[in-house]
Amino acid sequence: xxxxxxxxxxxxxxxxxxxxxxxxxxxxxxxxxxxxxxxxxxxxxxxxxxxxxxxxxxxxxxxxx
Numbered sequence: 001x002x003x004x005x006x007x008x009x010x011x012x013x014x015x016x017x018x019x020x021x022x023x024x025x026x027x028x029x030x031x032x033x034x035x036x037x038x039x040x041x042x043x044x045x046x047x048x049x050x051x052x053x054x055x056x057x058x059x060x061x062x063x064x065x
Contacts, residue, residue: 023051 014024025044032041042050 014027025047028047029041032039041047
């Protein structure tokens with residue numbers, strides 16, 4: 001039962017992140033291992049920054065504030 005509760009919690013966390021436009025880092029790392037085993041995954045900080053720039057237009061793109 002505890003494992004099921006943790007699985008539901010992780011799922012809800014992933015869902016909440018996706019709703020605000022932040023993909024799940026663990027899913028990204030697993031994808032890299034499965035599909036691109038010859039490449040090194042980005043660090044969490046690099047991943048987060050890259051996703052924010054892609055969503056909100058970093059590096060001179062659109063800025064709301």
